[in-house]
Amino acid sequence: MSDASDDAVGERDPESGDADAAASADEEIEALRQEVEEKYDFENFGPQEMAEMSQEEWEAAFDPDTWITGEELLDRVEADLKNRVVTRDVFARIERFDDLIIAYSDSGYAAIYADGTVEGSGTVLRDVKPTVALCSMDSYDVPEMPEGEVLPQPQEVPESSDALGNTVLQVVAAAQLLAGVVLLGAWGLYLTNILSPPSGNSATLNLWLLFVAGVGFVLIGLFLFVMVANARLSDKFRAEEFRNRLRAVGLEDDERPEFLDELEGDLPDRIRAADEEMAAGSEDDESGRDPDDSPDSPAT
Structure with missing residues (x-):
């Protein structure tokens, strides 16, 4: 009888030990999450704060199971980045494709994919990374998408602001x-x-x-x-x-910086393919238009 009870206790011990370990880990993560929330101001979260965070703090602050991805993430990132460009917090030209956003300046770029992956170089990458992280959180309120071009034409820049x-x-x-x-x-x-x-x-x-x-x-x-x-x-x-x-950045002649074509990987090919697809779509619209729909054509 004693041996049977010992065997039963021995069989239950691993499960109870795993449960205790999981509970202890959850408590540690929750404690670290509270510490991170007290340490950082996520309303004014930027590249400097992001660089200060350790990997453990990052994993505790942002729950991967609740991250926003896909087209919704790209919509949020596009709106947030364009607002930061309007307020001159970031200097970059923003272009949106089906499953890709590229933000580039005269010396750097950042490519944002639908799964939240970010690649690039220069100050643009440093400025974009916190934006992607914040926009992937459901609790972050993204501003409204600005209308029109967010960067002025070169000839529109005034000599003096005061x-x-x-x-x-x-x-x-x-x-x-x-x-x-x-x-x-x-x-x-x-x-x-x-x-x-x-x-x-x-x-x-x-x-x-x-x-x-x-x-x-x-x-x-x-x-x-x-x-x-x-x-x-x-x-x-x-x-x-x-x-x-x-x-x-091509605001005058609508040409992208040459270094984007010289990048390794599939980014230049994807950009060119998207441009060709957009050009083909516009040509199809022109060729498929009914001549009778022309505003100059007489009414029947």
């Missing part, structure tokens, strides 16, 4: 300079006795104060004018640099 501020500074500088010239002019007239200086023991002191104040106003006015000129020159250089980056 024309009013520069104008105000110029007015203040002109007032300071004018006040300084008036004070120095008065000092010169008093010094040459064209105007009678004030009488009293403090006359010499007053004249020197007039001179110092005039020089001070002139220097302040010149300094403000130099600030305005430097700001305008910087804005001009930044605008031209931005135009060149827009041209490099």
